[in-house]
Amino acid sequence: MAGGEAAPAPDVEELVARLRKRVEDRRRSGAYLPELEQQMTAHFRRILNQRPDARPLPDVEAAVNAVREALPLQAARISMDSGIPGGQALHKAIGKVVSRQTHGTLQQVQGFAQHVQAALEALALAVVELSRTVQSDIGGSLDALYEQQAAQDRTMARLAGGGALLRASDFQPWYSSKHFEEAFRGTREEILERYRELAQRFAGLGPVLDIGCGRGEFLELLGELGVEATGLDFDGEMVKAASGRGLQVIDDEAIRYLSSLDNNSLGGVAMIQVVEHLSAQEIVDFVALAADKVRPGGKVFVETINPQSLYVFAHAFYLDPTHIRPVHPAYLAFLFREAGFVSVDIEWRSPPPADDVLEHAPEDSPAASVHNTNVQRLNELLFAPQDYLIAAVR
Amino acid sequence: MEIHQIVVSASPGDAVTNAALGFQRVLQRVSPSGLFARYIDPRLEGLVNPLSVYEACAEPEDLLIYHLSIGEPEVARFLLGRNGRLVLVYHNITPPKYFATLDPAFAALLTGGRSELALLRERVDMALAVSEYNARELLALGYRDVRVSPLPIDLAELHNVEPDCDVMAALEAIDAPIVLFVGQLLPHKRPDLVLQAYHILSTYLVPDAHLALVGKGRCDRYERAIQTLAKELTLRHARITGWVTAEQLAAYYRNAAVFVTMSEHEGVCVPLLEAMSFDVPVVARAFGAVPETMGGAGVLLPAEDDPMLVAEAVAEVITNETLRSELLPRGRARVAHVNAQTAYATFLGHLVDAVGVTVS
Numbered sequence: 135m136a137g138g139e140a141a142p143a144p145d146v147e148e149l150v151a152r153l154r155k156r157v158e159d160r161r162r163s164g165a166y167l168p169e170l171e172q173q174m175t176a177h178f179r180r181i182l183n184q185r186p187d188a189r190p191l192p193d194v195e196a197a198v199n200a201v202r203e204a205l206p207l208q209a210a211r212i213s214m215d216s217g218i219p220g221g222q223a224l225h226k227a228i229g230k231v232v233s234r235q236t237h238g239t240l241q242q243v244q245g246f247a248q249h250v251q252a253a254l255e256a257l258a259l260a261v262v263e264l265s266r267t268v269q270s271d272i273g274g275s276l277d278a279l280y281e282q283q284a285a286q287d288r289t290m291a292r293l294a295g296g297g298a299l300l301r302a303s304d305f306q307p308w309y310s311s312k313h314f315e316e317a318f319r320g321t322r323e324e325i326l327e328r329y330r331e332l333a334q335r336f337a338g339l340g341p342v343l344d345i346g347c348g349r350g351e352f353l354e355l356l357g358e359l360g361v362e363a364t365g366l367d368f369d370g371e372m373v374k375a376a377s378g379r380g381l382q383v384i385d386d387e388a389i390r391y392l393s394s395l396d397n398n399s400l401g402g403v404a405m406i407q408v409v410e411h412l413s414a415q416e417i418v419d420f421v422a423l424a425a426d427k428v429r430p431g432g433k434v435f436v437e438t439i440n441p442q443s444l445y446v447f448a449h450a451f452y453l454d455p456t457h458i459r460p461v462h463p464a465y466l467a468f469l470f471r472e473a474g475f476v477s478v479d480i481e482w483r484s485p486p487p488a489d490d491v492l493e494h495a496p497e498d499s500p501a502a503s504v505h506n507t508n509v510q511r512l513n514e515l516l517f518a519p520q521d522y523l524i525a526a527v528r
Numbered sequence: 529m530e531i532h533q534i535v536v537s538a539s540p541g542d543a544v545t546n547a548a549l550g551f552q553r554v555l556q557r558v559s560p561s562g563l564f565a566r567y568i569d570p571r572l573e574g575l576v577n578p579l580s581v582y583e584a585c586a587e588p589e590d591l592l593i594y595h596l597s598i599g600e601p602e603v604a605r606f607l608l609g610r611n612g613r614l615v616l617v618y619h620n621i622t623p624p625k626y627f628a629t630l631d632p633a634f635a636a637l638l639t640g641g642r643s644e645l646a647l648l649r650e651r652v653d654m655a656l657a658v659s660e661y662n663a664r665e666l667l668a669l670g671y672r673d674v675r676v677s678p679l680p681i682d683l684a685e686l687h688n689v690e691p692d693c694d695v696m697a698a699l700e701a702i703d704a705p706i707v708l709f710v711g712q713l714l715p716h717k718r719p720d721l722v723l724q725a726y727h728i729l730s731t732y733l734v735p736d737a738h739l740a741l742v743g744k745g746r747c748d749r750y751e752r753a754i755q756t757l758a759k760e761l762t763l764r765h766a767r768i769t770g771w772v773t774a775e776q777l778a779a780y781y782r783n784a785a786v787f788v789t790m791s792e793h794e795g796v797c798v799p800l801l802e803a804m805s806f807d808v809p810v811v812a813r814a815f816g817a818v819p820e821t822m823g824g825a826g827v828l829l830p831a832e833d834d835p836m837l838v839a840e841a842v843a844e845v846i847t848n849e850t851l852r853s854e855l856l857p858r859g860r861a862r863v864a865h866v867n868a869q870t871a872y873a874t875f876l877g878h879l880v881d882a883v884g885v886t887v888s
Contacts, residue, residue: 146828149851153840160836165732171835174724177760182753183629270760338832431833477625527625 172398175430179476180277194258201251207244209236307455311369315349318453319407325351329406332435332523336361339401339432345388345420346408350376357381361401366391389419398429407521409438409466410457417461418469425473428528434475436466436524437483443518445486450520463522475526482519491517530560531885533593534607536600537567538576543679543798544595544619547658549575550680551593554872558887566603579603588612591883596648597621597795599640608651613883616648616655617677618662620795620816626715631747645669654882656875659796661817673882677875679796680868683805686778695772695779704736704765705785705846708808710777710799713745713768718790719754725788725838727761733843739763742780744771781806786845788812790838792831797821801866804859809852811841825858 160166167173214225229236307314319325333355336342340362344352347365349372356363365383367373376383384391403424409417424434439446441460451457463480470478492509495502533552538545548563555561563575564582583606590612594603597619607614624638649671656677657663666674699706707726711717719741726739745751751770758766772780787803787810794816801821803810810826812818822828827841845851879885 146824149827149844150829150837150841153837153844156840157834157836160732166728166836170728171724171833174727174761174835175720175833178720178724178753178757181756181760182750269756273760477628479625 172429177277179430180280184277184280194261198251198254198258201247201254205244205247205251207240207247209233209240212236311371312349312375315372319348322349322351325349326355330355332404332437333359333361335435335525336363336402336404336433341400342402342404343392343400345403345405346411347376347381347383348372350379350381350383352404352406353381353383354379389416389423392420392423392427395427397426400428401432403428403432403434405434405436407437407439409436409461410451410459413458417466421469421473425475425528430476430528432528434470434524434526434528436526437521438466440482440519440522443486443520444516445490445518446520463524466524470524470526475528477527479525481523481525482521483523484520486517486520529589529591530562530587531555531558531591531593531879532562532564532582533595534579534582534603535563535565535576535595536598536603537569538563538565538572539569540571544597545572545576547617547619547679548595550868550872551875554876555593558876558885566600579606586610586612591615591879591885593617594648595619596641596645599637599642599644601640601644604640604644604647608647610651613653614648614651615879615883616652616671618645618655618657618666618795620658620662620665620793621645622714622716622793626793627747630715630750634747654878656878659817660820662795675878675882677878678866678871679798680871680875681798681801681866682868683801683863683866686774686781686802687805689774689778691779691782692773692775695776696782699779699783702738702783704738705734706738706740706780706783707842707846708740708742708780708784708787708803709789710742710780710787710802711789711791712743713741713751713754713770714747715750716791716793717743718792720757721790721833721835721838722788723754723757723761723763723766724835725790725842726766727763728835728839729842730763730765733839734846737765737785737842737846739766740780740784741766741768742772742777743769777802781808784808786811786842788838788842789818791815791818794818794821800826801863805863805866807856807859809845809855809859811838811845813838823862825862826855 209229212229214222214229216222216225218224320328329352333352336356337359338361340356342356342361342363344350344356344363344365347353347367348369350365353363353365353376363382365373365376365381366386366388367376367383368385368387370385373383373385405420409420412420428434439451439457439460441462446460451460467478467480492513494506494509497506499505533548533555535544535548538548545565552561552563562577562582564579565576566579568576568578579602588611591614592607592610592612593615594607595617598621621638621641624635624642627635627638645666646669649669652671654673654675655666655671656675657666658677658679660676663674663676707729709719709722711719713719722739722741726737730737730739741754745754751768755768758768769776769780781802784803784806785808787799787808789797789799789810789812791797791812792815796817797812800810800812800818804825810822811829812822812826813829814831819828827845829837829841845855876885876887880887
């Protein structure tokens with residue numbers, strides 16, 4: 135382990151580029167099975183999460199070996215030991231006298247034992263093979279069935295919902311939605327600042343779909359990071375404004391658009407302040423579709439108003455007339471977990487301004503401790519963070 | 529003043545315990561110095577003492593050194609309730625997401641560790657990070673005095689043991705390249721991706737290649753799933769060894785054609801250094817402290833899940849003699865300066881510099 139002189143650094147970046155090109159060429163020429171890596175990943179996930187643990191087989195091989203070691207049967211292996219003085223000589227003498235009979239019996243038993251051994255070996259092989267078939271072939275078929283069933287369940291759920299998901303609203307106000315956004319959502323700069331960190335979490339994960347992209351601030355942030363991103367909004371005015379700034383925005387309904395995509399084709403989905411505009415059916419259908427369309431390892435971020443903070447009902451929630459209902463964080467997290475996302479976290483965002491929160495009494499004032507405990511309880515009930523974010527990894 | 533170290537749990541062969549035992553020998557030259565833990569493997573009884581023993585005789589002027597790699601409320605409560613000086617050694621904490629469904633209790637400890645790390649910030653006089661990557665995490669958390677203090681790694685130890693005869697014989701009998709992974713069989717190390725890449729490698733690129741996954745698991749369900757995946761991909765030449773002795777490990781390194789890890793989270797990644805010290809070229813992905821540990825002496829792949837790309841890289845390292853001849857000396861040069869004595873000196877230097885430890 136001596137330290138040697140360093141050779142010139144191999145240009146690893148150039149090497150990786152060359153290897154990548156080789157992979158692409160092989161893919162194009164059809165050398166690999168289609169979707170091989172996705173299938174392997176899905177298969178491992180099924181093994182890990184769905185398969186009941188295989189029960190270990192009894193040790194058939196050891197039993198067969200024991201039989202093998204017991205053969206051949208030989209007269210010489212019959213013990214002549216005796217506890218009585220002179221007993222051993224007596225045994226030997228009797229042995230000699232009946233040796234012909236002993237030999238004949240042994241031969242017959244030996245013949246029988248050989249058949250039994252052969253049968254046991256064949257059975258042992260059959261059991262091992264059967265177990266392999268059950269675990270591998272039938273396991274594989276079960277996996278395929280699980281997969282089909284899950285896809286059918288999702289389709290049924292979508293059909294039951296009537297397919298009018300994330301549809302264009304019937305509400306047609308005469309005011310400009312752009313003005314509404316500016317008045318109540320904050321300036322473009324404020325929004326950029328607020329979501330910069332979230333956008334960074336999509337780094338390397340394109341393509342990302344931003345559902346309800348509005349003015350397109352989040353798309354801009356993704357663009358700055360070099361993440362391929364498409365926005366979706368059914369508000370024509372918003373789409374026009376965002377497209378005008380060179381962003382890729384599609385005027386479509388989210389479910390229709392999501393359904394048209396290939397499975398595993400997205401690296402991420404962002405849905406910021408949208409879920410509170412949806413019906414219960416629309417929410418469950420969106421989560422199921424996201425599970426289909428986001429590839430393993432991809433991320434889904436859903437930010438919405440936190441109904442566990444009563445403060446939001448005095449401020450943000452009823453400001454927007456198109457809000458339908460706030461969605462409880464535990465319920466939304468449950469939906470993502472049920473849909474098969476591997477990691478689902480809830481993050482709290484936007485604490486109310488410090489000026490609005492109840493103040494504690496000075497520690498030395500009378501009854502400060504009781505008062506402050508009450509203040510704390512009230513603060514937790516009234517002034518919990520105004521938003522939460524579901525961060526889900528597929 | 530006495531200097532004592534605290535770890536959450538002490539067990540033989542554990543990297544954190546080993547580092548603390550190594551540091552203890554150095555600290556004992558300066559002051560009385562004990563090692564205390566909340567959980568102690570019976571094999572270390574006497575060498576490591578229960579934290580309660582220290583609590584009973586704690587002096588406010590003692591300098592405590594806390595090794596953090598997982599959460600433990602009792603230890604955190606003790607440290608937070610104390611006013612004396614505190615040095616943190618940060619070994620990094622595995623992100624809990626990898627264990628959320630597999631082992632929720634373990635995931636909760638990891639989550640707790642992250643909160644404790646944030647809570648301890650105000651109490652810590654100096655934080656030592658075992659890698660630049662760990663240091664960046666601490667700085668992002670608002671830690672002020674953060675210094676890099678490498679783990680005391682003695683690569684010579686593995687070279688000095690007599691390689692296990694049986695493993696040597698078995699591996700030498702294989703007349704084909706052996707791809708080696710060394711590390712715990714845990715989700716964040718991504719052995720599943722190693723199996724996928726090996727499947728591609730042995731199906732399309734280097735059909736006679738063998739694979740050895742060497743390392744213990746700590747989660748039966750995950751280990752069984754990895755074994756099932758290997759079986760169902762019919763990887764006939766893949767062996768999953770479980771825990772091995774140092775003698776067996778040396779035999780694997782001596783016979784490997786290429787070392788590969790797909791780990792997504794590493795505070796250091798010692799097996800990379802071990803492989804390089806045995807002249808085994810390395811292939812890994814750019815996650816956590818892997819790039820700095822590799823130090824440009826191996827094939828560093830981008831941080832993405834592409835088993836095809838990994839398989840191509842492994843095949844290239846196996847078959848391209850020019851590349852091998854470039855990588856081997858670089859690997860040797862990378863590990864030439866890795867040794868425990870330098871790490872001890874750095875560690876002690878930081879203590880002298882930041883918390884006024886005096887070395888007579």
